[in-house]
Amino acid sequence: MPQLNPAPWFAILTFSWLIFLTLIPPKILAHTFPNEPTTQSAQKPKTESWNWPWH
Incomplete structure (x- = not known):
């Protein structure tokens, strides 16, 4: 199996x-x-507790 000279291949790889x-x-x-993307407000949305009709 022939050995390749690494000098030109290393130069090609580097360039x-x-x-x-x-x-x-x-690019x-x-x-x-x-x-x-738009910036969102820092205020948290108001969360309301659920009104469970059976409880």
Whole structure:
């Protein structure tokens, strides 16, 4: 089984990762969602006790 010289493959791996790390994160971070979430009020909704007719 022939052995491969790791020098060119390591350089290809390194350069491909450098390309991925410089091109892809800005594209992902620039993504905007079509519906921005709205902030909810800090007040809790008023809860009322149930009026059980049989109790």
